Amino acid sequence: MSPRRVCNLVLRAFILFALVYVTSAPVQRLVTVGEQQQVETNNPVVGVHTRLTDEVEEWKIQQTLVMVREMGASWIVEYFPWAYYEPEKGVYDFGHADMVIEHALAQGLKVIARVDYVPDWARPEDTTARYLDEDHYQDYADFIYAFCEHFEGQLDSIIIWNEPNLAFEWGYRMPDPESYVELLKVAYEAAKAADPDIRVLGAGLAPTLAPEGSEWGMDDLLYLERMYQAGAADYMDGLAVHAYGMTASADDPADPQAINFRRTELVHEIMVTYGDGDKPCIITEGGWNDHPRWTKSVSPYLRIQHTIDAYDLAMNEWDWCEAVCLWVFRFPWPQNTYQDYFAFVSTDFIPKPIYTEIQHYAHDEPYDYLENTP
Numbered sequence: 040m041s042p043r044r045v046c047n048l049v050l051r052a053f054i055l056f057a058l059v060y061v062t063s064a065p066v067q068r069l070v071t072v073g074e075q076q077q078v079e080t081n082n083p084v085v086g087v088h089t090r091l092t093d094e095v096e097e098w099k100i101q102q103t104l105v106m107v108r109e110m111g112a113s114w115i116v117e118y119f120p121w122a123y124y125e126p127e128k129g130v131y132d133f134g135h136a137d138m139v140i141e142h143a144l145a146q147g148l149k150v151i152a153r154v155d156y157v158p159d160w161a162r163p164e165d166t167t168a169r170y171l172d173e174d175h176y177q178d179y180a181d182f183i184y185a186f187c188e189h190f191e192g193q194l195d196s197i198i199i200w201n202e203p204n205l206a207f208e209w210g211y212r213m214p215d216p217e218s219y220v221e222l223l224k225v226a227y228e229a230a231k232a233a234d235p236d237i238r239v240l241g242a243g244l245a246p247t248l249a250p251e252g253s254e255w256g257m258d259d260l261l262y263l264e265r266m267y268q269a270g271a272a273d274y275m276d277g278l279a280v281h282a283y284g285m286t287a288s289a290d291d292p293a294d295p296q297a298i299n300f301r302r303t304e305l306v307h308e309i310m311v312t313y314g315d316g317d318k319p320c321i322i323t324e325g326g327w328n329d330h331p332r333w334t335k336s337v338s339p340y341l342r343i344q345h346t347i348d349a350y351d352l353a354m355n356e357w358d359w360c361e362a363v364c365l366w367v368f369r370f371p372w373p374q375n376t377y378q379d380y381f382a383f384v385s386t387d388f389i390p391k392p393i394y395t396e397i398q399h400y401a402h403d404e405p406y407d408y409l410e411n412t413p
Contacts, residue, residue, distance in 0.1 A: 068096075068097075068098040070097045070098050070101055072101075072141060072142060072145045073145060074145075075145060075147070076108055076145060076146045076147045077147040078108050078111065078112065078113045078146070078147045078148065079111065079401075079402065080111035080112070080113055080401040080402070081111070081400075081401055081402065081403050082111070082350050082351070082354050082400070082401055083113055083354070084113075084114075084350060084353045084354050084360065084361065084362050084363050085110075085111055085112045085113060085114070085350050085363065085397070085401055086112050086113060086114025086115060086116070086149075086322075086362045086363055086364035086365070087107055087110075087112050087114075087115060087116075087364055087365055087367070087368040087383065088115070088116040088117075088323065088324055088364050088365065088366045088367050088368065089103060089104070089107065089115045089116070089117050089367075089368045089369070090117075090118065090367050090368065090369065090370055090371065091103060091117055091139050091371070092117070092118045092119070092120060092123075093371050094371040095135075095371075097138055097142075099371070100138060100139055100142055101142045102388055103368065103369055103384075103388075104142050104143050104145075104146045104148060105146060106368075106369075106384060106388065106390070106394075107146065107148060107368060108146040108147060108148060109398065110383070110394055110397055110398045110401065111397065111398055111400070111401020111402055112148070112397075112401070113147075113148065113149055113362075114148065114149045114151065114195075114362040114364050115143060115148050115149070115150055115151070115364065115368075116151045116152075116153060116198075116323045116324070116364040117139060117143070117150060117151070117152060117153070118153045119136050119152050119153065119154050119186070120154075120155070120156035120168075121154055121155060121156050121157060121158060121161075121179065121182050122156045122157060122158035122159070122168060123135070123156070124136060124182070124186070125158055125182050125185070126158060127160060128160055128161075128178065129181075131185055131189070133186075133189050133190075136186075136190075140190060140193055140194070144193060149195040149362075150193065150194050150195055151194070151195055151196045151197070151198065151240070151279075151321065151323060151362075151364065152186070152190075152194050152196070152197045152198065153197075153198040153201055153279075153323065154182070154183065154186060154197060154198065154199070154200075155169065155200045155201050155208075156168045156169070157169065157170060157171050157175070157179075157210075161175045161178045161179070162175065162210075166210055166211075167210050167211060169207065169208050169209065169210045169211075170209075170210025170211070170212070171210065171222070173218060173221065173222075176221060176222050176225050177225060179222065179225070179226060180225040180226050180228070180229040181229065183197070183199070183226045183229045183230050183233075184229035184230070184232060184233045185233075186233075187229070187230045187233035187234040187237055188233035188234065190234075191233065191234040191237075192234070192236070194234075194237055195237075195238065196237065196238040196239070196240050196276075196277065196321065197230055197237055197238070197239055197240065198240045198241075198242060198243065198279045198323060199222065199223050199226045199227070199239060199240070199241065199242055199275075200219065200222065200223075200242040201242055201243060202242065202243060202244060202245040202281070203215075203216075203219045203242050203244070203262075204216075204244045204245055204247065204256055204257045204258075204259050204262040205245045205247070205255070205256040206254060206255050206256055207255075208245070213254070214256060214257040214262060216257070216262050216263075216265035216266045216269060217265065217269045219242070219266065220266055220269040220270060220271045220274065223239075223241060223242075223266075223271060223274045223275060224270075224273075224274045226239070226274075227239045227274035227275065228274075238276040238277055239274070239275055239276050240275060240276065240277050240278060240279045240321060240323075241266065241271060241274075241275040241277075241278045241279060242279060243278075243279035243280055243281040243323045243324055244259035244262055244263060244280075244281060244306075245259060245281060246259050246281055246282070246283060246298045246302055247259055247298070248296065248298065259306070260295060260305055260306070260309060263278075263306060263309050264309055267309065267310075267312075267313040267315070272313060272314065272315050275318070276318060277318045277319040277320065277321055277361070278306070278310065278315075278318065278319075278320050278321070279321055279322075279323040280303050280306050280320045280321065280322045280323065280325075281322070281323065281324040281325055282300050282302065282303045282322045282324070282325035282326075282349075282363075283298065283300070283324070283325050283326065283327075283366075284299055284300040284325070284326065284327045284337075284345055284349070285298055285299060285327075285335045286335060286336070286337055287299035287300065288300075288341075288344075288345050288348065289301070289345045289346075289348035289349040289352055290348060290352075293305050300325065300345070300349050300352075301352075303320060303322065303357075303360070304357075306320065307320055307357075307359055307360075316359065319359060319360065319361040320357075320359055320360045320361070321360070321361050321362045321364070322353070322360065322362065322363045322364060322365070323364050324364070324365075324366045325349075325363070325364075325365050325366060326342075326346060326349075326365035326366050326381060327341070327342040327345050327346060328342070328377060328380045328381050329341075329342040329380050329393075330377040330379075330380035333377040333380070336377070336380065339391075339392060339393070340408060340409075342393055343392060343393050343396045343397075343408060343409060344409060346365065346393060346397065347396065347397065347400050347409070349363060349365075350363055350397075350400070366381050367381050367382055367383075368382065368383050368384060369382055369383065369384040369385070369386065369388075370382055370386055371386065372386055373386055383397070392407070392408055395407055396408055396409060
């Protein structure tokens with residue numbers, strides 16, 4: 040075979056391979072932000088905690104936020120892990136966060152950002168990503184400054200850390216309210232230096248009845264009191280609150296010895312006691328679960344009823360509660376645990392009954408499942 044013919048065969052083979060490769064590659068969806076949208080709702084406190092942290096496909100981020108708006112929610116809480124965006128000290132990559140916030144704002148949603156999760160370089164070896172010692176508080180504050188500067192004017196609020204009253208969230212150390220206030224102080228000052236208009240929220244505390252001295256956590260009410268005694272009021276514009284209903288209804292009365300939705304009232308009472316009652320509470324996690332076997336769950340019907348009652352309660356009786364962002368709108372992939380039964384929408388965007396009923400509630404439409412119409 041002549042060299043010329045060999046070259047022709049090789050060229051044809053290469054072209055055929057290229058065609059097969061191109062035609063077999065997954066089709067990438069073209070995503071455009073689209074026109075500015077507005078949320079239509081009869082209850083302005085309705086919100087959800089989205090979980091787009093690990094959602095990599097832009098169309099899924101957009102679709103999630105479109106469905107949030109269409110449900111009638113005005114608010115989202117989204118998690119922005121520090122370690123994802125500053126892999127090396129002073130090296131920032133906000134690409135994914137830009138995508139999430141751009142699409143959220145295009146849907147007319149108010150964004151509350153939660154920031155924690157420590158990068159490797161800011162903690163000792165053999166510690167978890169929730170371990171942050173005081174020697175690295177300034178590193179966290181530097182990131183808060185960079186984050187708030189980058190998103191100046193785009194965020195409603197920023198939450199400083201998450202559930203520091205639990206040993207797990209404090210890097211498997213004993214909870215330390217006074218040390219947390221030191222973290223809150225440097226983060227508050229950094230956030231305000233970057234964006235004077237951003238609201239800084241104290242961390243949502245895990246509702247817990249842990250006895251004093253427990254290695255696992257500290258009672259949230261005691262922790263909050265000690266925060267105030269350490270001077271927290273000077274370093275927060277409001278407080279994030281976690282309000283899980285467990286098996287109780289939204290109407291069950293607040294009780295220091297019970298975990299229920301109205302425990303939020305006890306949190307607010309502490310704020311009032313320390314002269315902070317004019318600042319808002321924002322529920323950034325909470326709600327009910329309808330797993331068929333979990334001991335802390337309720338039926339799907341009761342979950343719908345309790346959820347709507349909670350949104351109604353906050354709007355009509357709690358003028359100090361600005362938003363109720365319940366856990367969790369959607370997971371990027373199945374958790375294969377009871378956590379899936381907190382979701383409003385499946386991973387493949389199939390609305391659950393709770394989604395459609397809240398949509399009806401927020402738009403003053405007849406219910407599909409509940410007996411009473413809005």
